[in-house]
Amino acid sequence: MKKIIAICFTVILAVFSALPVFALTDADEGFTSPFSYAEGYDGYIQPAPSDSYDWTYYRSLRQIPSKTLSPLLVDNGNLLTSSEQAHVLSVLSEKSEELNVSIAVLTQYSLGQYSPEVYADDFYDYNGYGKGENRDGILLLVSMEYRDYHITTCGSCVDLFGEAEFEELDDAFLSYLGDGDYCEAFEAFASEVETIILNGGAVKAHKNALKVFLICLVVCSAVSTVIVILISKSSSKPVRYASNAADYHVPGGLNLTNTRDIFLYKNVTKHYNPPSDSSSGGSGHSHTSSSGSSHGGHGGKF
Amino acid sequence: MQYKCPNCGGGLEFNTEAQNVKCPFCDSEFATEDLKAYDEILSSETEQKQIEWEKEDRLYTEDEKENISVYSCKSCGGEIIADNTTGATHCPYCGNPVIVMGKFADSLKPDLVIPFKIDKESAKKKYYEYISKKFFAPKSFKLNSHIDEIKGLYVPFWLFDAIADGTLRFKGTRVRKWTQGNYDYTETSYFAVVRQGNLGYEAVPVDGASKLDDALMESIGPFEVKDAVDFQTAYLTGFMADRYDVSSQTCEQRASQRIRNDFESEVRNTVHGYTSLTLENSQIYLQKNRLRYALYPVWLLSTTYNGEKYTxxxxxxxxxxxxxxxxxxxxxxxxxxxxxxxxxxxxxxIAYFCF
Known part of the structure; x- marks a missing residue:
């Protein structure tokens, strides 16, 4: 009974010491966008003027245009109906406006000689997407030829979208994409991007910290209590029967007179080890695109 | 001749095509020579025979008996002996007064005695050192122990000499793992591992006093029997002694068990190169068995804390x-x-900042 009380004390003490972590989480709930609004910056959804060059021209020059050339939704793959295009574009525009970042979607049938990562980076850079000095933004590329998708991030979004955030994004939209519900997929993508940006990664980090703390608390308390009880028992009750009689061997010790090792039989079991799943996404890390910009990214098959 | 499958125990059949023996139940296959060798080992394993212990009985002479008094404790029933000059007053087990029972009756005389080498002062010092290191012991227990009641007692021990001669059969496995294509393979090979040998034991002690905890007496071991001398009543002077009240036949079981456990452990330590080793059969014969009766020197301290007795x-x-x-x-x-x-x-x- 006393030991149970001791264990309860331990847990209560540890829970109390966890309270600051809860407080930290609560205090940060009012957190909004981590980006400051760049006043006076003009429209990022402004379409390219009909008389200007398209983005491939800028790609050939390796020059980032001063204005945004394409709208936030470019449906070259014709995956959406016109009403869906209008809806997705309005959602992307609204959220981009609200968060002060570019949230863009590109659908394309074939990427030609380019990898999804290079294509997405170039499309982002040479269309002049992004808000503010650092061209903050995120773009989702969907290519139907080999069913590739790739998300590229730029500016502050590179740091904000780590591996865990990309996993959350995948969870939010990839199943729609796989099912061919492209409108829902892009809407879910935009919505999840908004959630992650609003949380600014900070709340998530605190939630993770709390989770790690609670796991540490439960495991360490249980292990420590068991170890202390075992040590106290072993220290207070050292009297036990001798397990051997090694102190009473006559000089010379064990004399082996016969040793035989006879092979009897053998069993072989085999276990199928599937090759690594090609549909899973690659992890995001920072890299430099052809324009010299720094991008984060993550992609895979759907 | 019908062999049994070492894997599942089913009857084996000879496979004429493969020229080996195959189990129709578990599909294990065996080479005929291996199976024959294994069967020879199995058939040589027989029941353990009765163990005899040789004992040369010695009795007290009339003069010795005259010099010894028997005391009895009315509280715990303990019966101790002391020479007439010692004049025992308190029971070494419970600390209560003892009374003289009368003349010392016939009893088996110890063959050996190890005289006390540690005096009472050293014993007290050792106790203080010991108890001060007990971190979890209550402070009041440390302060209130009755240190003055440390008593020297010759404890009766039966000493067992024997040569353990035995054959142990283990089932050993060796595991090999490899990957080929998209498959992970695990091959487990089974072996009959047989080890035969002998090991001598001298003076394995089992205490013959029912009043003392056997585990406590084994915990203060080992006693060096080479320092033992022929018993003389003169060694009792100033100390009390207990007489055995647990027979050698009863104690023999513990000695035999301890020797067998030790022999198995020693033999097992000679087997190497297997992933797992399971003892399947153990045939240990104790030979050249000799039994002696000895008095070993023990300082005893009993104290009570919260109604529980600690010795x-x-x-x-x-x-x-x-x-x-x-x-x-x-x-x-x-x-x-x-x-x-x-x-x-x-x-x-560590988890938060390193991962």
Whole structure:
């Protein structure tokens, strides 16, 4: 009974010491966008003027245009109906406006000689997407030829979208994409991007910290209590029967007179080890695109 | 001739095509020579025979008996002997007064005695050292122990000499793993591992006093029997002695068990190169068995704490001190809380900043 009380004390003490972590989480709930609004910056959804060059021209020059050339939704793959295009574009525009970042979607049938990562980076850079000095933004590329998708991030979004955030994004939209519900997929993508940006990664980090703390608390308390009880028992009750009689061997010790090792039989079991799943996404890390910009990214098959 | 499958115990059949033996039940295959060797080993394993112990009985002479008094404790029933000059007054087991029972009757005379080498002062010092190191013992227990009641007692031990001659059969496995294509393979090979050998034991002690905890007496071991001398009543002077009240036949079981366990452990330590080893059969014969009756020197201290009796014992030959002590639940709880808090903080910091 006393030991149970001791264990309860331990847990209560540890829970109390966890309270600051809860407080930290609560205090940060009012957190909004981590980006400051760049006043006076003009429209990022402004379409390219009909008389200007398209983005491939800028790609050939390796020059980032001063204005945004394409709208936030470019449906070259014709995956959406016109009403869906209008809806997705309005959602992307609204959220981009609200968060002060570019949230863009590109659908394309074939990427030609380019990898999804290079294509997405170039499309982002040479269309002049992004808000503010650092061209903050995120773009989702969907290519139907080999069913590739790739998300590229730029500016502050590179740091904000780590591996865990990309996993959350995948969870939010990839199943729609796989099912061919492209409108829902892009809407879910935009919505999840908004959630992650609003949380600014900070709340998530605190939630993770709390989770790690609670796991540490439960495991360490249980292990420590068991170890202390075992040590106290072993220290207070050292009297036990001798397990051997090694102190009473006559000089010379064990004399082996016969040793035989006879092979009897053998069993072989085999276990199928599937090759690594090609549909899973690659992890995001920072890299430099052809324009010299720094991008984060993550992609895979759907 | 019908062999049994070493894997499942089913009847085996000879496979004429493969020229080997195959089990129709579990599909294991065996080479005929291996199976024959294995069967020879199995058939040589027989029942354990009865163990005989040789004992040369010695009795007290009339003169010796005249010099010895028998005391009895009315409280715990303990019966001790002391020479007439010692004049025992208190029971070494419970500390209550003892009374003289009368003339010493016929009894088996010890063959050997190890005289006390540690005196009472050293015993007291050892006790203080021992108890001060007990972190979890309550403070009041440390302060209130009746240190003056440490008593020297010759404890009766039966000493068993034997040569253990045995054959042990283990089932050993060797595991090999490899990957080919998209498959992971695990091959487990089974072996009959047979080891035969002998090992001599001298003076394995089992205490013959029912009043003393056998585990406590084994914990203060070992006693060095080479320092033992032929018993003379003169060694009893100043000390009390107990007479055996547990027969050698009863004690023999413990000695035999201890020797067998030790022999198995020693033999097992000679087997190497297997992933797992399971003892399947153990045939251990004890030979050239000899039994002796000895008195070993023990300092005893009994104390009561919260209605529970705690007995400490010290080897009177080499000073090894041992005994169970109470644990303070508050100290245990406090230590648990501190350890939990520290380990949680450390684990959290490591987990949070390093991963």
């Amino acid at each position: 400490f014992a010290m080897n009177g030959q080499n000073g090894k001190f041992i005994g169970n002590s109470p644990a303070d639940s508050k100290k245990v709880a406090l230590t648990s809380i501190i350890a939990s808090a520290l380990s949680t903080a450390a684990a959290f910091l």
